Amino acid sequence: MSDAARIAEEARRADIRTRWWLTAPALFILFIAAVGPLFVVLLFSLMVKGDYGDVKYWQFSTDGWFSVFFERDIFDDTVGLAQAHMEILWRSVKLSLITTLLTLLVGFPTAYYISIQPPKKRDLLVFMITIPFWTNILIRTFAMQEVIRNEGVINTLLIWAGFIERPIQIMYTDWAIFFGMVYVYLPLMVLPLYASMEKIDFRLVEAGYDLYAGRFQVLRRVIIPLVKPGIVAGSILVFIPSLGAYVTPRVLGGGKNLMLGNLIDLQFGQGKNWPLGAALSITLLVIVTVALLVYVRNASRQGGGHGH
Amino acid sequence: MKRLLKAAIAGAALLMSAGAALADGELNIFNWGDYTSPEMIKKFEEKYKVKVTITDYDSNDTALAKVRAGGHGFDVVVPSANFVPIWIKEGLLLEARPDQMENFKNVDERWVNVDWDPGRRYTVPWQWGLTGIGVNKTVYSGDPNTSAIFLDPPPELQGKINVAPEMNDVMYAAIRYLGGKWCTDDKELLKKVHDKLKEAKPKWLAMDYSAYEKMAAREYSAVYYWNGAMLRARLKNAEVTFGFPKEGYPFFMDSVAILKDAKNVENAKLFMNFIMDPENAAMISNFAKYANGIKGSDKFMDKELQDAPEIHPTAEQVAAGEFMLPCAPEVNDIYTKIWTDVLK
C-alpha cells in the first residue's frame, strides 16, 4: 500500500471515529429511553398474557404473534386470517397516505412561498406556522369542530353568502378526518420543506428559464429535485405518526371505526392482551422500518446523482 | 448553543434534586381526572396539616398498569368496582379495615356488603353512577327506559346517536338486551350480540366522549352515557331526559383504597375516614355531580343535586341495574374479539 493510500485510509478511519463520537449522545439517549425499552416489548410479545393485563413473566408462548395474523373464529372455531386486523391496518395506511399527500400539496406551496420572502419576513412566517401548535392537540381539535360542524363557521358563512341552503355535513365524515389530520400534521411537512428550500440556488432556476422551460417544467425538473431531501423528511414525519393517530379520527370522524392506534391501545387497555398488543406494534415497526430504509437508500442514491 | 446547553443541564439538575425527599405530612392521591373536589382537599389539608398531591389517570387499566409496575409513589387510589377484585387479587391494596373506622357508621347499608369488597375491608365509597340513556324529549317522545334507543333505534333518532366508546359498558347493555347474563360465554347468544351491534352501528352518529356538550347543544339526540354527564346536560338544556334501561344497565362505583406500598399510610387512613363524613362526601358530589354512598350527605348537597332523578333511581329502576364484575380472561378475550370485529 502506498503512503498516500495509507494516509487516506487513516484519515477515513479518523473521520468515521469522529462521526461515531458525534452520534454517541443521541444514540445513548435513544438507547435508554426508546430502543432499549423496546426489547421489553419484544419479550412481552413472546410471553403468555396475564389474566388482567400485563404478562406472565418467563412463560413463553407464540399466541400473541399467532393472533396478529390469524384468528380462531369465536363462533365456528375455524382458523382463518385475522381479517379485522387487516382491515384496520389497511384503513390506517390509507389514511396516512392520503394525509401525507394532502399535507404535501398544501405544505409545498406554503413552504416555497415562505422561502422566497425577504429573510426577516421569512423567520416571522416560519414562526407563524408553529404558533397554533403551542396549544394542545385536543383543544385544537375541539376548535376545529367549531369550524366544520353544521352550525360552524364554514357552513354559516356559506349559507350567509347564499352558496348553499342547508348546511353541508362535514363532521363525522372522512372529510372531517382529512381536514383535521392535515391541520395537525402540517408543520411537520412545512418546516423540513422550508429548511431545504431556503437555500435553493436560483441561478439553476434561471438557467431553466434560459432554456425556455415553462413555470411548471422548472418546478418539476429543477425545484422539486433540489428540495427532494426536504420532501422525504417531511413525508416521513407526517406518514409515520399519522399511522398511529386516533384523537383526530375520534373527535372529528366520530370514532366509529378503529384505527391501528386504537387497536393497539385496546389490547393494552380493556382487551387485556399485552402480548397481542406488543406483537401488533412490532409488526408495524418492522413494516415501517423496511419501507423507510428502502426509501431513504433510494432517495440518497438519487440525491447524490445530481452533484454539487 | 453551548450556553443554552449549560443552562439546560443546570435546570435539569435542579429538578432532579426536587423529587426525592418525602417529608412528613404528605398524601399522594391517584384519582380519575377532574373528579376530586378542590374545596374538600383544602379542608382536609387544613384540618390535618397534610400536603395533598393529586395525580390524574384516565382509565382503570392505566392506573392498574402504573401501580403494578411499581415506583409510583402514590398512597391512595380510586379504582372502579369491577377492578377492585383484581387489585386485591394482585396484592396491591392494603387491608386498611375502614369498617373499623369512626365514620364508617355513615356508609349506606346498601354499600357495605358489596360483591367486590364484602364488608368493606379494603375500600370506602367515593362516587357511584351508571351508564344509561340520554334522550332529547323534543326529538323522541317515547319511553327512554330501554336500550332499544341505541340498539334498535326508532327512525327519528337514527343517525343522531352517540355511544360511549367503552367496550364493557356497550357489551353489557347488548348482552342484557338480548336476554343474556354478564360474562356469559354462550356462543349462540354472543353471535346475536355481535350481529345486533353490527346492525346498530351504522345508525349511530359517533362514539365519543363529548356527550355532555353535544346533548346540551342538540347535536346528538340520544346517547348511551353516564348519568352524571346527563344531569349536567339537563341543567344546561331542559329537553334532555335520562332513562334507566329496563333490560339491564351497568352500575359503577369508584372506591377509595390504600396501596400496600403507600408511604403515608396514616394520612391515607385519615383521608378514608374524612370522606365518610356526610358533609365532606357532599362536597365531592357537588363537584363531580355523581351520588356518593354516605347517609345524610344529601342535605349538604346543592339543591340541583338533591332532587335530580338521574342520581336518585327508584327501587324499580335500581333493580334493573347490576355491577359489572371482571369476567374470566377467556370471556374477556371473546368480548374483545367481538368488539374489534364490530369496530373494524
Add this chain to the structure above:
Amino acid sequence: MATKLRTFDVKAQPGFGTVAMICFFMLYLPIAILVIYAFNAGENIAIWEGLSLRWFVSAWHNDTVQEAAFRSLFLATVASTIATVVAAMAAIATTRTPPYRGLTFKYAMINQPLMVPEIVTAVSLLIVFSRFKVWTGYNGLGYMVLAHTAFCIPFAYLPIRARLENMDLTLERAAADLYATPWQAFRRVTLPLLVPGIIAGFMLAFVISLDDVVITEFVKSGGQETLPTYMLGQLRRTVTPEINAIATVFLALSVLLVTLFYLVNRKKT
C-alpha cells in the same frame, strides 16, 4: 400579498401565494375560535353564553393548572434543547459521507421513536423506568425529560439533516484551504449555514414535546401533571373554557416571543 411583479420573477410560481394565504387563514381560523371561547361566560366550549373573563380568573386561581402549564413549558424547553443539540451532532455525523459501517444502524436508531405507536413506547418506558424508580428511590422529573428528549430527537434530526444534505461542501473546503481548523470551519461556516435547519428542528421538537400525552401519562410520577395529561383527565367529564383561557395565554406568550425576536433582529440590521 402575491404582488404582481412587472418584471419576470424567477422565484415566483403561479398560485403558490394563494395557497399559502389560504393555508395561513385555515391555520388561524380554529385558533381564533379557540381564543373567542376563552371569553365565554358559559361553562361549555361549544355553547356561547356571553362575554366574561371568568375562565381567566379561574385559571389564575387554579394552582394545578398553572403548575401543569409551567411544567409543560419547562419540559418542552429542556427536552427540545437537548434533543436539538444531540440531533444536530448526529446529523452532521450521518450526512455528506460515503456509506460506512453502522450508518444504516444509526438511521434506524435515530428514527425509531417515530415508528412505534406512542402507547407501545409508553408501556415499555413504564416497565423500565418503574424498575429504576424502585432501585434508585428517585422519581423526579428526570425520567420525563429523558423520555421527551428521546422522542424529540428524530423530529429535530430530520429537518437538520435535510438542510445538510443540500448544503454545498465548497465553502468548508475553502475554509480548510485557508488553514482553518475543523472546529473553526464548523463554527464560522457550517453552523451559520445550518441555522435554519436547527431552528426548524428545535421548533418541531418543542411543539411535539408540548403536545405529548400518552408517553407522559405513563411515565409521570405523583404530582407531575402536564397540561395535556390534565386535559386528558377532563376529557371524559367536561372540558371547560378554562383550558381555552390557558391556551390563549400560551398563544399570547408565543406572540410576544415572536415580536421580541423580530424587534431584536431588526435592531441588529
